[in-house]
Amino acid sequence: MALALAFSQPALAHDALVSQSPADGEVVSAGVIEIRLEFSGAPILLEDGSGNEIVVTDPTGEVAYSGCLPIEGNFGVLPIDLYQPGSHTVSWRAVSSDGHPISGNFSFEVENSTGYVADPAFSFPECGQNLISPAEEPADFYWLLWLSLGVLAAGIFFFLRPKKRI
Numbered sequence: 001m002a003l004a005l006a007f008s009q010p011a012l013a014h015d016a017l018v019s020q021s022p023a024d025g026e027v028v029s030a031g032v033i034e035i036r037l038e039f040s041g042a043p044i045l046l047e048d049g050s051g052n053e054i055v056v057t058d059p060t061g062e063v064a065y066s067g068c069l070p071i072e073g074n075f076g077v078l079p080i081d082l083y084q085p086g087s088h089t090v091s092w093r094a095v096s097s098d099g100h101p102i103s104g105n106f107s108f109e110v111e112n113s114t115g116y117v118a119d120p121a122f123s124f125p126e127c128g129q130n131l132i133s134p135a136e137e138p139a140d141f142y143w144l145l146w147l148s149l150g151v152l153a154a155g156i157f158f159f160l161r162p163k164k165r166i
């Protein structure tokens, strides 16, 4: 039972998204905006830069950004230059400080009443240079790994559960 508890305990310690900007459904003006995600703990930075990732899709279905999510303490912060009016969708995933993957998605609206055009001088933060093609999905391996660990923990828990008297 102690072993089962030791296995199941970390699942309670996932970090959570505590606030975000833009909010889900928020309307923002075209231009360079910051997508800010605040977590309850600082996401773990893996050496190869994978694990903390964000994908932004514009209203035409084009991927506006797909790559690492720059981490600043408890925050994931991505500046992005947006001009396409309409609904943008954001999907993110991060490595919780307890080592588990967490993820979420939301959408927000861009309003462009001033005829704003993309700034040719805009560049993504350094970790954004290494863009990941949406087709590659390199983090899937980690999801499978964590899923299999969860199944293993559940199996041990089941095996060690207190037996009922007949």
Ligand SMILES: [Cu+2]
Pocket (backbone or CB within 6 Å): 010, 011, 012, 013, 014, 015, 096, 098, 099, 100
């Ligand atoms: Cu966890």
